[in-house]
Amino acid sequence: MKNLTFVLFIALTILGCAPKRDLVYFSNLSNVSNDQIQKAADIKLQKNDQLSISLTSLNTEYNVLFASANANNSNTPINSKGGFRVNNAGNINLPLVGEIKVEGLNLEEAQDLITKVLRKQIKDPYVDLQLVNFKVTVLGEVNHPASLNVPGEQINILEALGMAGDMTVFGRRENVLVIREEDGIRNMTRLNLNDKNIYNSPYFHLKQNDIIYVEPDKSKEKQVNNTLLPIISTCVSAVAVILTVILR
Known part of the structure; x- marks a missing residue:
């Protein structure tokens, strides 16, 4: 009986040595917090970004041409959502105007640039630009x-x-x-x-x-790399059951 009790004590001691961990997000947050929220930085367009660009203007023929190119651009690889890819030179190839440098611009700047270029050929163009492969x-x-x-x-x-x-x-x-x-x-x-x-x-x-x-966590590493701990845990459970029966 003394031997069984000693084994149980040692096993429980080993299992209890795992360090306590903080599983709570923002655990140092007080009951009230009025922190200044940092604004997200603007997205800068990069090579291989995929852009959906739609055009609305008074010229319906140009609108249709642009929509068709946007949905099935034969000159630029597209993803399942369609659109124009920023190529390795940092450009997109658009109908009517050809290549435009957009790499390094944020979405609003790229939209303004495309609108400005199209305005030379189309009256009152409205351009909507979205990043579709973020x-x-x-x-x-x-x-x-x-x-x-x-x-x-x-x-x-x-x-x-x-x-x-x-x-x-x-x-x-x-x-x-x-x-x-x-x-x-x-x-x-x-x-x-x-x-x-x-x-x-x-x-x-x-x-x-x-x-x-x-x-x-290190406890996960031990769980994966060391099979001794599950064996000890099983033995502890078995010993605990046996002791419960004997002590009764």
């Missing part, structure tokens, strides 16, 4: 890792994690990696989602093609 990728300790197509042009890291099914209990909320490529430079930063100051980070609002990696 995506981010979420990997690691989330329930549904995937590349996510983003409706619209804005998404923050919490929304992306939500679209990926949120973190698992093994995800390290205090050490989330964001990988971003801009102008040929790869930037990597780690974010602490337990800290309310995450809102002030330029990486809180995600950009086109950002990658979010949720690192697993």
Whole structure:
């Protein structure tokens, strides 16, 4: 009996040594918080961005021509949503005007530029421009890792994690990696989602093609790499049942 009790004590001690973890987002948030919200940075158009561009003007023939080219552009690869791809030179190839440099412009600037160029040939053109292949990728300790197509042009890291099914209990909320490529430079930063100051980070609002990696906790590593812990847990349960029966 003493031996069984000693084994049970040792096993429970080992299982109880796992470090406590903070699984709550913004755990340092007080009951009331009136923080200044940081505005999302404008999206800058990049190579291989896919743009949906519609034209409305007093010239119906041009409208139809533009709509047809937008839906089935034979000169530029398109995705399933249609549109015009920003080529390797940073240009889009439009009917009536040819190539226009849009790389590095935000959506509003690109729309204004296209409208200005079309106004030389069309009376009162109205141009609507949308980015149709905005995506981010979420990997690691989330329930549904995937590349996510983003409706619209804005998404923050919490929304992306939500679209990926949120973190698992093994995800390290205090050490989330964001990988971003801009102008040929790869930037990597780690974010602490337990800290309310995450809102002030330029990486809180995600950009086109950002990658979010949720690192697993050490307990997950031990679970995958070490089969001893499940065996101990099973033995503890069996010993506990036996002791319960004997002590009765």
